[in-house]
Amino acid sequence: MDYPHLEVNNLTFQRSGTKILDIEKLSINKGEFFVIIGPNGAGKSTLLRLLALLEKPSSGKLIINREVIDNSSNRLAVRRRMAMVFQDSLLFASSVFENVAYGLKARRYSKNQIGKRVRDVLVKLSISHLADRKASELSGGEAQRVSLARALVLNPEILLLDEPLASLDPPTREVFRTDLIRLVKEEKLTAVFVTQYRTEAQILADRVAVLIDGKILQVGTPEEIFNYPEKEEVARFVGCEILVPGIIEVNNEGLAIVKVKDNEIEAVTPVREGEEVIVCIRPEEITLGIDSKSEERTSARNKFLSKITQIRHNGILTKVDLDCGFPLVAVVTKKSAEELGLVKDKEVTASFKATAVHVIRRG
């Protein structure tokens, strides 16, 4: 199949006169695990509800398998080719079996077919023992498994997932995530997963779309999105804490010198001389040294004498805010921070490679 499974063209959605979504183009391929990330209020859930045909767009086209879905379409028939799992399990006040059987009953499957399919999916999700349990008696993780079973039992072409892991505790989330990937791949489903958590996108996605303020700002593989954000807003959302404006002074076959305030940073970029840019250096790419020997040991092309302006402990990691004429943030383990004796106002050398510098065109 060389056409997208799910396609959105010039889609807008307004609520009370406010434009919530404005998406020029979005294509999702068959069998793809597609993750939409964005901050709270970006319009992610609204987009998913539009894709699930639970809302009607203000304008634009939704195309599924080359079929344009409009007002004349049999929306119920199209909806029955998909299934959606929400952030909260939203189980009905009945048994687990009845919950999982719900969509099959709506489609008027025979009792035998329902029994077989429900039992099969409960086995796949390792929740057969819960079949007769009342939904209200389940733990959060169990309830969300039932919610996923309720969608998977329908054998949908497209599985839509609206932050289904958000309300789970970390260990449960991890197990659930592993099972989710396995089942989606086993069943060869097209999955659209919405989340505000970057880690989930990195783990789950074949491709990622970044949705901010109702607009898709970038679509790409997790590596492209997280290492090479194309826009300042994307860079900020994917974890580049420090974004500094600069100008390309020289570009010699891809190795450029970027003027940032009074400093020069070497960067690998195709951006041409004279262009205004934003320089983005991820905290994990920066190495800190406290003596001249450590400076010599590193092969990094960028080395800056810096002053520590703040130390922020965050679990086993420590973030170190630096001033080297422009702001930088480095991240080290708490143990390293202690060994290096990192304290406020101490002078250190911050080093990073030219390949670690990501350059974004401004505007």
Next chain:
Amino acid sequence: MNLIIEGVKQAFLLLLEGDSELIQITLLSIKVSGSAVLISMSIGIPLGLLIALSDFPGRRLAVALINTGMGFPPVVVGLAVAMFLWRSGPLGFLNILYTPVAMVAAQVIIAFPIIAGLTLAAIQQLDPRLSLQALALGASRFQVLLTLIREARLATLAAIMAGFGGVISEVGAVMMVGGNIKGQTRVLTTATVMEVRMGHFAMAIALSIILMSLVFAVNYLLTTIQQKGETPWITHIWK
């Protein structure tokens, strides 16, 4: 005290003998109030759903009217129905005043706001995302509505019980529009009032026992359906 004991004794004798008038009055009560509740359910539940799930100008007024309807004095309902069905009234041509049909009409007006009002409140208590979830699992709109009623079944059945209780025990309206005609429109409540007026306490007590038993039987049946599979969730309070 003797009067009461004697009355109770005679009442049981009447019940055991299977007094034909008693049976006829009981059956008519069941028929009239049963029909009224069924009609009220078919109006009240969809109306409650519709108002709970829609937004329209005047919605708040509609809710207030239904809530007011829940407290309608039966006598006022009886008066209104009687005036409409009076020979010279707007619906006089139907010629149904002093018939069981008029009694059903009056009881519907009493019961349907109770059922609609309580259904509306029950549906509004549900998580609004449940309907989205049902749609997202491929339910049709009608199936979603049935799902919501099922989700609110505890409160919806309570609404039906309240509606039935409201009409089976009501006397003012059925007296006004039915006329308590022997063999035609005499029901348990109107008959009880009449027997007390005549000093026939044994018959009045027998009628009351039947009325109470009937109310209990219907409520027990509905409660059994309502509580099926339900376990009390506040047991830990008593531990």
